[in-house]
Amino acid sequence: MSTNSPSPFRLLALPFRWLWVGLWRLLWLGNPLTWIEWGTRLWVRWFGLSQHSFVIVNAVRNQRRATLTVLSVAVSCGLLVTVMTLQRELTIPPESESASLRLIARNKVSLAQPLPAKQMPLIEKVPGVVAVSPFTYFGGNFREETITSFAQFAVDPVRFRDLIVEGKVAEGDYEDFIRDRTACFVGKDTMDRYQLKVGDRMKFTGTFYPVDLDLKIAAVYTGTVDDRNVFFHHKLLDELTGDLGTVGTWYVRVASADVANDVIARIDQAFENSSAEVRTETERAFQMSFMSMLGNVKVLTMSISAVVVFTLVLVTISTMSMAIRERFRELAVLKAIGFQRRELFGFILAESFGLAALGAFLGIGGAWLFWGHINLQKLTGGFLIYFEVTPRIMATGGIVAALLGMLAAIGPSISVARTSVVEGLKTLD
Amino acid sequence: MAAAPIVVIRDLTKIYRQGDIDVTALAGVSLDITPGEFVVLMGPSGSGKSTLLHILAGIDRPTGGSVKVQGIEVANLNESQLADWRNQNVGFVFQSFNLIPVLTAAENVELPLLLTALSRSERRRQVETALSLVGLADRGHHRTDQMSGGQQQRVAIARALVTDPALIVADEPTGNLDAKSASDVLHILQSLSRSAGKTVIMVTHDPKAAGYGTRELHLEKGELVENVSKA
Numbered sequence: 001m002s003t004n005s006p007s008p009f010r011l012l013a014l015p016f017r018w019l020w021v022g023l024w025r026l027l028w029l030g031n032p033l034t035w036i037e038w039g040t041r042l043w044v045r046w047f048g049l050s051q052h053s054f055v056i057v058n059a060v061r062n063q064r065r066a067t068l069t070v071l072s073v074a075v076s077c078g079l080l081v082t083v084m085t086l087q088r089e090l091t092i093p094p095e096s097e098s099a100s101l102r103l104i105a106r107n108k109v110s111l112a113q114p115l116p117a118k119q120m121p122l123i124e125k126v127p128g129v130v131a132v133s134p135f136t137y138f139g140g141n142f143r144e145e146t147i148t149s150f151a152q153f154a155v156d157p158v159r160f161r162d163l164i165v166e167g168k169v170a171e172g173d174y175e176d177f178i179r180d181r182t183a184c185f186v187g188k189d190t191m192d193r194y195q196l197k198v199g200d201r202m203k204f205t206g207t208f209y210p211v212d213l214d215l216k217i218a219a220v221y222t223g224t225v226d227d228r229n230v231f232f233h234h235k236l237l238d239e240l241t242g243d244l245g246t247v248g249t250w251y252v253r254v255a256s257a258d259v260a261n262d263v264i265a266r267i268d269q270a271f272e273n274s275s276a277e278v279r280t281e282t283e284r285a286f287q288m289s290f291m292s293m294l295g296n297v298k299v300l301t302m303s304i305s306a307v308v309v310f311t312l313v314l315v316t317i318s319t320m321s322m323a324i325r326e327r328f329r330e331l332a333v334l335k336a337i338g339f340q341r342r343e344l345f346g347f348i349l350a351e352s353f354g355l356a357a358l359g360a361f362l363g364i365g366g367a368w369l370f371w372g373h374i375n376l377q378k379l380t381g382g383f384l385i386y387f388e389v390t391p392r393i394m395a396t397g398g399i400v401a402a403l404l405g406m407l408a409a410i411g412p413s414i415s416v417a418r419t420s421v422v423e424g425l426k427t428l429d
Numbered sequence: 430m431a432a433a434p435i436v437v438i439r440d441l442t443k444i445y446r447q448g449d450i451d452v453t454a455l456a457g458v459s460l461d462i463t464p465g466e467f468v469v470l471m472g473p474s475g476s477g478k479s480t481l482l483h484i485l486a487g488i489d490r491p492t493g494g495s496v497k498v499q500g501i502e503v504a505n506l507n508e509s510q511l512a513d514w515r516n517q518n519v520g521f522v523f524q525s526f527n528l529i530p531v532l533t534a535a536e537n538v539e540l541p542l543l544l545t546a547l548s549r550s551e552r553r554r555q556v557e558t559a560l561s562l563v564g565l566a567d568r569g570h571h572r573t574d575q576m577s578g579g580q581q582q583r584v585a586i587a588r589a590l591v592t593d594p595a596l597i598v599a600d601e602p603t604g605n606l607d608a609k610s611a612s613d614v615l616h617i618l619q620s621l622s623r624s625a626g627k628t629v630i631m632v633t634h635d636p637k638a639a640g641y642g643t644r645e646l647h648l649e650k651g652e653l654v655e656n657v658s659k660a
């Protein structure tokens with residue numbers, strides 16, 4: 001019986017072992033922390049040790065733990081940023097000043113009920129009203145799309161100019177829009193998204209209305225809260241549907257924010273007990289009530305964010321206190337050598353902060369790249385077109401991570417401060 | 430005529446409170462140490478050797494009495510002053526080396542110099558001098574966790590002397606070493622006191638180690654029972 005000939009199983013397992021080892025080597029080489037450590041070591045070799053390089057070498061000394069910490073911070077920050085972006089996209093409220101001056105009057109029964117066109121002169125007469133236009137949601141599908149995520153509205157082009165005062169239009173183009181009954185007025189984001197130019201045609205298949213639109217782009221606007229919508233002549237819609245007497249909603253601009261509430265009350269009053277009672281809201285309130293169909297988005301996203309942050313806090317605090325507890329003796333030696341308490345705090349804070357910052361950089365930057373390059377419109381069937389990780393959201397994520405880094409340094413700093421050199425020296429490695 | 434003492438200890442007491450019981454670690458120790466002495470502190474376990482060493486090195490505080498080092502009453506310094514004072518005046522050598530494993534030998538030795546105003550090149554020169562004094566000039570770039578115990582302890586000695594302190598304290602520096610490494614370490618400590626004029630105070634259990642000193646002190650139950658000068 002031979003015992004020293006290698007078993008066939010061993011031989012078979014060998015390639016897997018190599019694969020495994022090779023994989024780990026690759027992971028190790030691809031780990032930015034490896035490069036940071038090598039870079040620092042080289043730096044120290046040439047330029048001598050400094051308190052900064054000491055912190056870096058210490059932070060990555062347990063590479064597996066440092067990597068896991070950075071990764072968990074990165075994933076959490078990425079998630080946080082994503083959730084915040086989602087919330088912003090879902091509740092994007094018109095926050096511009098001109099938007100706060102606009103009202104939408106709709107049928108009290110429901111949004112789907114039309115309003116009689118003859119209401120317009122009455123609304124115009126309400127004190128405080130500066131401009132009124134019909135505002136009818138067409139809800140068509142663009143080209144071959146099954147769900148088009150930008151809206152089309154039928155408006156009175158002349159009157160409408162006084163409603164989107166903040167929209168910037170190239171000189172003379174708006175007049176072209178007014179002149180041509182089949183022209184449309186398109187937001188720049190939609191132009192860019194579909195690579196359209198002035199003069200191109202946009203074809204829409206009706207979903208609410210049994211008619212299709214064939215519009216020519218006459219003018220482009222930018223600078224509104226939502227530069228996606230397409231506006232066209234209400235007259236055209238009236239002709240196509242053969243219904244000259246109704247509109248979807250009224251779009252109203254008031255003289256100042258102070259009078260908005262009075263105007264709302266007066267418009268509603270004007271049609272009380274008529275066959276088409278009206279409910280007027282600010283544009284913002286209107287959109288928010290629209291959003292409430294999505295459930296309480298804010299509460300949901302807030303609770304997800306809270307859970308993410310809370311988990312993150314637990315993870316970083318426990319890793320940081322582990323990392324420092326392991327080094328209690330070394331910190332005691334540093335104290336004996338003459339390092340001040342505040343210098344040790346500095347080491348702990350810098351290490352904790354540095355790992356959190358690296359994680360935040362990777363996570364937030366990763367989320368930014370990811371959401372910037374993914375075709376979300378396709379992925380969500382047009383439900384979301386924009387998923388812009390704004391600088392503000394990234395900054396919020398960064399601040400959360402920074403606070404976290406500091407928070408995680410507090411506990412270990414306190415226990416290091418409390419432990420005398422002699423006590424620290426007694427602790428076992 | 431002996432030189433003025435560098436360390437003057439008078440009626441030093443240290444009492445630890447453990448619940449209701451008082452543990453007397455030092456029960457009134459008085460002692461003078463002159464510069465350049467190699468003092469060996471002996472005594473049974475628990476006799477207060479480490480406590481005495483810690484107090485005169487400024488990492489522990491006495492309950493009563495006085496410790497003056499170079500005329501400075503150490504107990505009067507606050508935490509922060511004490512840290513600076515230790516950095517400038519005391520070098521530590523411990524039984525378990527206590528080096529930073531992720532740093533090279535040279536980096537470990539350089540650590541205390543980070544607190545000084547020395548330039549990089551001055552620091553580097555001092556590190557090289559210290560490492561060559563302990564016979565490790567060519568090992569500066571080695572990680573200390575890959576060195577033998579004897580080498581690690583020599584690195585620790587280099588770290589203790591790199592700031593050129595007047596006082597070097599060593600608590601059982603040979604406790605974890607084999608005989609050969611132990612004698613290397615003891616020779617280095619001896620030459621520090623003999624040729625470099627450092628005052629070395631060493632705690633040890635080992636009677637052979639005691640032979641290297643210029644004076645032997647025996648502690649028992651917190652009291653100095655024997656004080657033999659061999660110089």
Ligand SMILES: Nc1ncnc2c1ncn2[C@@H]1O[C@H](COP(=O)(O)OP(=O)(O)O)[C@@H](O)[C@H]1O
Nearest residue numbers: 445447452454473474475476477478479480481
């Ligand atoms: N932190 C402490 N709390 C309570 N008692 C202590 C503490 N440190 C030392 N002691 C006691 O003081 C005495 C002297 O201790 P130590 O100086 O370490 O002795 P040695 O170094 O001679 O072995 C011992 O009885 C020890 O139990």
Ligand SMILES: [Mg+2]
Nearest residue numbers: 478479480600
């Ligand atoms: Mg002891």
